[in-house]
Amino acid sequence: MKRFSSSALAHGLLWQLIGTLFGAGLITGIRAIMGLELTAKFFFTEPAWVLGGFIGAISFLFGSGVTSDWVKWARGIDTPEHHEEHYSGWEKFVNVSLDHKVIGIQYTIVALALICIGGTFAMIFRTELAASQLQFLTTDLNLFGQNGPQIYNTLMSLHGMIMIVSILLGISGIINYVVPLLLGAQDMAFPRLNAFSFWIAVPAAVLLLSSLVLGGFDTGWTGYPPLSSRAPVGVQMFFMGVFVAGWSSILGSLNVIVTVLRMRAKGMNAMRMPIFVWAAIATSIIAMTATQFIGLAFQLVLFQRLLGMGFFDPAKGGNPVLFQHLFWFYSHPAVYVFILPGLGVISELLPVFVRKPLFGYRWIAMSSLGIALVGFVVWAHHMFTSGMNEYLRVPFMYSTLLVAIPTGVKFFSWVATIWQGKITTPTPMLFVLGGIIVFLLGGLSGPPNATVSTDLHLHDTYFIVGHFHDTIFGGFVFPFFAALYYWFPKATGRRMNETLGKIHFWLMTPSFLIMTFGMMYVGLLGMRRRIVDYDPALGLDTSHLVLTICGFGIAISVAIFLYNFFNSIKNGEKAEGNLWNSRSPEWQVPSPMPMHNYDQPFEVVGEPYDYGLEGSQYVKFSSAPAKSKHK
Amino acid sequence: MSHTQDKSSALGQGVVVFVYLAILSVLEYFVAVAFDATSILIVVAVVKAALVMYYFMHIYKLNEESDGDEHSYAYKTGTNRIGLWLFLLSDGFVFAGLLVMRSNLLGLTRPPLNQLLGLGVTSVLLISSFFMNRGETALAYGDVKAFMRNTMITFILGLGFLLGVVLVEWRLAAHEGLIASFGNPAVGPVGAVFYMMTGMHAFHVLTGLIFLAVVWNNARKGLYTAEKHYPAEAAAVYWHFVDLVWIFFYPALYLIGKAIAI
Numbered sequence: 001m002k003r004f005s006s007s008a009l010a011h012g013l014l015w016q017l018i019g020t021l022f023g024a025g026l027i028t029g030i031r032a033i034m035g036l037e038l039t040a041k042f043f044f045t046e047p048a049w050v051l052g053g054f055i056g057a058i059s060f061l062f063g064s065g066v067t068s069d070w071v072k073w074a075r076g077i078d079t080p081e082h083h084e085e086h087y088s089g090w091e092k093f094v095n096v097s098l099d100h101k102v103i104g105i106q107y108t109i110v111a112l113a114l115i116c117i118g119g120t121f122a123m124i125f126r127t128e129l130a131a132s133q134l135q136f137l138t139t140d141l142n143l144f145g146q147n148g149p150q151i152y153n154t155l156m157s158l159h160g161m162i163m164i165v166s167i168l169l170g171i172s173g174i175i176n177y178v179v180p181l182l183l184g185a186q187d188m189a190f191p192r193l194n195a196f197s198f199w200i201a202v203p204a205a206v207l208l209l210s211s212l213v214l215g216g217f218d219t220g221w222t223g224y225p226p227l228s229s230r231a232p233v234g235v236q237m238f239f240m241g242v243f244v245a246g247w248s249s250i251l252g253s254l255n256v257i258v259t260v261l262r263m264r265a266k267g268m269n270a271m272r273m274p275i276f277v278w279a280a281i282a283t284s285i286i287a288m289t290a291t292q293f294i295g296l297a298f299q300l301v302l303f304q305r306l307l308g309m310g311f312f313d314p315a316k317g318g319n320p321v322l323f324q325h326l327f328w329f330y331s332h333p334a335v336y337v338f339i340l341p342g343l344g345v346i347s348e349l350l351p352v353f354v355r356k357p358l359f360g361y362r363w364i365a366m367s368s369l370g371i372a373l374v375g376f377v378v379w380a381h382h383m384f385t386s387g388m389n390e391y392l393r394v395p396f397m398y399s400t401l402l403v404a405i406p407t408g409v410k411f412f413s414w415v416a417t418i419w420q421g422k423i424t425t426p427t428p429m430l431f432v433l434g435g436i437i438v439f440l441l442g443g444l445s446g447p448p449n450a451t452v453s454t455d456l457h458l459h460d461t462y463f464i465v466g467h468f469h470d471t472i473f474g475g476f477v478f479p480f481f482a483a484l485y486y487w488f489p490k491a492t493g494r495r496m497n498e499t500l501g502k503i504h505f506w507l508m509t510p511s512f513l514i515m516t517f518g519m520m521y522v523g524l525l526g527m528r529r530r531i532v533d534y535d536p537a538l539g540l541d542t543s544h545l546v547l548t549i550c551g552f553g554i555a556i557s558v559a560i561f562l563y564n565f566f567n568s569i570k571n572g573e574k575a576e577g578n579l580w581n582s583r584s585p586e587w588q589v590p591s592p593m594p595m596h597n598y599d600q601p602f603e604v605v606g607e608p609y610d611y612g613l614e615g616s617q618y619v620k621f622s623s624a625p626a627k628s629k630h631k
Numbered sequence: 632m633s634h635t636q637d638k639s640s641a642l643g644q645g646v647v648v649f650v651y652l653a654i655l656s657v658l659e660y661f662v663a664v665a666f667d668a669t670s671i672l673i674v675v676a677v678v679k680a681a682l683v684m685y686y687f688m689h690i691y692k693l694n695e696e697s698d699g700d701e702h703s704y705a706y707k708t709g710t711n712r713i714g715l716w717l718f719l720l721s722d723g724f725v726f727a728g729l730l731v732m733r734s735n736l737l738g739l740t741r742p743p744l745n746q747l748l749g750l751g752v753t754s755v756l757l758i759s760s761f762f763m764n765r766g767e768t769a770l771a772y773g774d775v776k777a778f779m780r781n782t783m784i785t786f787i788l789g790l791g792f793l794l795g796v797v798l799v800e801w802r803l804a805a806h807e808g809l810i811a812s813f814g815n816p817a818v819g820p821v822g823a824v825f826y827m828m829t830g831m832h833a834f835h836v837l838t839g840l841i842f843l844a845v846v847w848n849n850a851r852k853g854l855y856t857a858e859k860h861y862p863a864e865a866a867a868v869y870w871h872f873v874d875l876v877w878i879f880f881y882p883a884l885y886l887i888g889k890a891i892a893i
Contacts, residue, residue: 073862076849189710254717262710263701288717292724300732300827308813309823311732317819322735326728 007094008064009202015063016056016203024052041145042214046233047306049214053207053240060203066096066195082191085595096199098191101593103198104177105491107169108484110198112562114166114205121155121162123555125532128152130548132536144213145232152532153218154211154234160221161208161238164334165245167476168287169201171341172252174483175280177491179256181586182274184265184619186596189258197252201245208241210234220530222327225312225320228301236305239298246295249337253284265585265619267604274584274608275364279344282368286333286375294330297323321388328379335468336375339439339475340368343410345483346432350414351609352582353429354421358609360413370406378403381450385459393452400450407443411436422612427501428580431482434509439474441513442467445520460530463523466516473512481561488565489579493592494572500564504557511553518547583611585619638772645768648686649761655679656757660750663886669739672882679878687764687871690716708861715865719872722835726876729828730883739888742825743807745800749885752795753877759788760874767867773857775850782847782863785870786840793836796829808893821891825884832873832880839873842866 004010027048028038037045044052061067069079087095093106128137128148137148146154176198180188188194211217215232228235260281264273300311301323310316312323351358358364380388380396414436425433445467448454458464481504489495522540534540578587585602586593602619610616636644659675662668684690693716697709766781804810809822846866849855855863 074845074849076852076854190714193714250721254714254721257717258710258714261713262706288721289724292721293728296725296728296732303827304823307823309827310813310816310820311736311823311827313820315816316813316823317736317816318823319736322732325735326731329728 003091004094007091008066008096008199009094012060012064012199012202013206016060016206018056019059019063020052020056022052022059023055024048026055027051040233042233046236049233050236050240050302050306053210053237057200057203057207057240057244060206061196061200064096064199064202066192066199069192082187082596096195098187098195099595100176100180100188100191100194101491101597103194104173104175106198107173107176107201110201110205111166111170111173112565114162114169115558116562117209118159118162118166119555119558121159123551125152125155125159126548126551128532129534130545131541132534132538132544134533137532144216146216149532150216150218153530154216156530157217157220157238158208158212161242162205163472164221164338165201165205165208165242167338167472168245168249170476170480171283171338172197172248174345174480174487175256175283175341176252178483178487178586179277179280180259180263181490181593181597182277182584183260183263183268184585184598184602185259185263186598188255189262190255193251194255197248197255200251201248204241204245204248206241207237207244211237211241222331223298223301224327225301225304225323226314229304229313236302239302242298243295246291249287250291253287256280256284257288265602265604269604271362271365272604272606272608273365274348275358275361276341276344276348278365279340279347279368282372283337283340285369286372287337290330290333290376292330293326294334297326297330300326321383321386324383324386324388325380328382329376332379332382333372333375335471335475336371338472340371342435342474342476342479343439344368345479345486346414346435347410348584349428349432349482349486350417351611352580352584353426353432354418354423355611356417356421357607357611357613358413359416359419360409361607361609363409364413367406367409370409371403374399374403374406378450381455384452384455397450397452401447404443404447411440411443426485426580427496427498427505428482428486430502430505431478431485434505435474435478435482437474438470438478438509438512438516441516442470442472442474445470458523460528461523462519462527462529465529466519466521466523469512469519470516473516484565486580488568488572489575490586490591490593492569492572493574493576493590494568495575495579496564496568496572500560504561504564507560508554508557511550511557515547515550515554518543518550522547583608583618588619588621638768638774641768641771642765644686645761645764648682648764649757652679652682652757652760653754655682656750656753659882659886660746663882664746667889669887672886676878676882680875683760683871683875683878687760688868688875704859704861708864711861711865715868719869722872723876725831726879729831730879733824733828733883736820736824737888737891740819740821740891741886741888742804742809742821742884743890743893744825744885745803746885748795748800748803749881752792752800753881755788755792755795756874756877759785759792760871762788763867763870767864770850770855770860770863771857775853775855778855778863779847779850782843782850786843786847789836789840789843789870793833793840796833796836800829801826812893815893818891818893821893828880828884832876835873835876839866839870842869 024044028044031038031045040046072079083098092102093109097103128135134148137152139147139149141148143151211234214234214237217231217235217238219228219231219235223235223238260277303309304311304313310318312318312320314320347358347364378396378400380392381400384393449458449464449467485496485501522543525540526538527534527540576591589598600621602621604618605620606617608618655675655678659672662671693712695709697705700706762781763785766778766785769777769781804825809825812818812822843866846863850863
């Protein structure tokens with residue numbers, strides 16, 4: 001316990017609390033001088049909470065010590081390029097480390113924690129929806145100053161944003177751990193910035209969750225005004241949480257791009273990079289730039305609430321549709337941020353398990369970039385019913401449908417790769433195949449939403465909910481699990497239990513498919529999104545009950561996974577060699593990966609995915625040990 | 632570092648570029664006063680931005696070959712440059728978003744602002760960029776004293792800009808009724824847009840001033856040489872970026888469209 005209380009995490013959280021109280025106290029003091037009200041429903045007034053939340057997040061960063069090297073540099077004090085590792089075991093992960101592998105695991109653990117929290121929220125409101133009428137989230141309930149339906153709204157909204165943040169952290173986890181290994185680099189280009197990008201996500205998660213106890217918010221994850229300009233103070237914490245998490249995403253992606261541009265092994269030209277690196281680049285381009293727009297949009301609402309600036313308030317001459325433009329300019333490309341790394345994982349692992357070259361390497365690489373670039377000009381398909389100018393509808397319909405082309409390229413390439421392959425199906429491969437199937441369903445249910453004539457009917461129904469769960473599970477969740485099963489031995493030197501892994505897969509996949517088909521089904525029959533109750537006369541009770549049961553099926557399967565994951569760290573079967581018989585450089589050295597990655601540098605001498613071609617070689621390790629490059 | 636030109640011609644180039652920028656700024660001002668020509672203003676702003684990016688921010692240095700040793704200072708500087716430019720690209724999206732907001736909410740109208748004050752603060756920022764470039768050029772030739780002197784002048788001018796906007800311009804605007812108009816649908820959100828845009832820019836000026844103070848102090852400690860001074864270069868590039876943003880914000884707030892009567 002003492003070892004935890006002296007960790008960077010504990011210090012950071014303590015300082016976040018102190019900073020929050022200080023900021024809130026400061027505003028309260030100023031209000032006292034100005035003779036304004038000092039307290040509100042949730043103790044502090046809204047401006048006090050906002051400044052407190054902001055100063056709290058900054059205090060976390062200074063308190064955890066992740067900025068201490070920068071402070072030293074600013075004062076003209078030099079620091080060693082790499083720090084010595086003081087910690088071992090779990091302590092490594094609650095303290096600041098500059099090692100990209102540790103940071104990758106930190107990201108992954110926080111992502112899994114947030115998946116559990118977001119999933120629990122989903123289970124709560126899914127249970128409420130199992131039958132029509134209000135079951136336990138009734139109007140008599142009073143929790144955190146909210147009645148049952150209000151709690152439902154908050155949980156439903158938070159489920160969305162918590163899951164989004166968890167996905168962003170999950171992809172950062174995989175990218176951070178894997179990309180420098182694939183490139184043959186010792187670390188990311190900016191190790192301190194890398195640590196900063198991770199640690200800033202922790203106060204962001206705290207801010208997001210604090211909205212639950214500060215009155216919640218009833219806007220959905222989109223936070224549209226005018227709803228969000230009237231919601232309780234919780235919505236401000238939600239805005240700040242997203243804003244701070246956005247910086248994690250922006251700075252992390254910047255680091256990835258620079259790392260790929262500058263730190264590749266000798267001989268690794270653009271067309272010999274592992275395909276996952278292309279996906280990481282494509283996703284980083286979007287995350288680094290477009291994220292600023294959601295940050296700006298939320299910031300404007302934050303100021304609108306605090307200072308009465310009427311950006312989005314029609315009563316003050318503002319334009320609520322402008323918010324939607326700014327918001328979706330990030331939030332649609334964001335779904336490509338979520339799925340591109342996952343599709344990259346599929347392309348990366350598929351050749352390993354079918355023992356064949358990846359079909360159409362160049363096309364897959366370019367299709368990732370294509371999705372990223374087209375993704376910038378499709379945002380308004382979320383707004384066909386918003387009252388925006390009608391002449392915008394058709395161009396955005398076509399640009400959206402255009403996304404199907406590079407995505408189709410990926411599917412054809414995967415099918416051609418599997419064709420006549422020697423397929424083996426250990427757990428990671430199961431999740432790869434599951435991911436392909438589920439993402440296909442997500443892809444096929446997309447065009448009806450992009451087409452104006454059908455979208456006008458489907459908008460805001462459960463059909464949309466089914467569609468995007470398909471895309472996110474196929475594009476992120478399945479490949480994420482595949483990646484965890486696949487690279488787990490690299491990180492720990494042990495493998496996860498195969499039987500439990502297969503139970504995880506065979507429980508999750510059917511549950512998930514029935515759930516999303518069911519969502520689309522009830523959506524077509526008139527079930528609306530984001531509502532706590534529905535009319536029994538719709539006749540959807542049975543369907544909703546099935547949906548809820550399947551939801552719990554997924555939850556149980558994830559619980560099995562978590563048990564497997566944490567149990568295998570200590571008790572898993574040893575797997576120190578090239579477990580999957582991969583050509584990739586990280587598998588040519590023993591697991592777990594040594595501290596500074598490769599003892600000997602390698603050179604790229606062939607194509608990355610020439611599985612099954614005799615005499616082909618991808619990387620060649622030089623026999624001379626690497627020069628010691630550390631102070 | 633290889634020099635393709637000697638120190639005096641490098642400094643001379645800064646003077647020439649500054650004169651061009653000054654002429655363009657004056658041109659811009661009179662175009663706005665005399666005609667209603669938004670397109671000309673946009674073209675002038677783009678030309679000014681290109682000049683600043685090339686001659687002051689030295690964007691071409693991104694292309695500079697650095698030797699293969701990943702652990703040399705030169706190679707790391709190349710890496711740092713890419714990182715900084717990507718950050719500026721990302722940050723640029725914030726300001727692009729604000730410009731989108733401005734054009735959506737205000738269109739071809741603008742806040743009623745004091746034109747001479749606007750021209751004044753714009754000139755102050757432009758002159759500060761000139762001295763910043765002078766200081767950085769001097770440092771590239773190893774003249775730490777000149778770097779410190781010019782950075783100090785930049786700092787003072789930058790502080791002048793910040794105080795001019797926050798203490799003078801914001802007060803005058805409030806006096807004109809821009810704050811009172813927050814809740815007035817007849818006027819529209821012009822006050823909100825003005826304070827948001829200048830506020831976001833002023834925040835960046837403030838951070839730029841902090842960076843300038845840090846590199847000035849570290850130069851005083853003798854940490855920079857002609858070969859090794861990337862932090863000073865980075866602070867200078869960031870400072871020019873703040874100027875670059877204002878090149879677009881100035882016409883967007885002061886020149887384009889008709890002033891709304893409050």
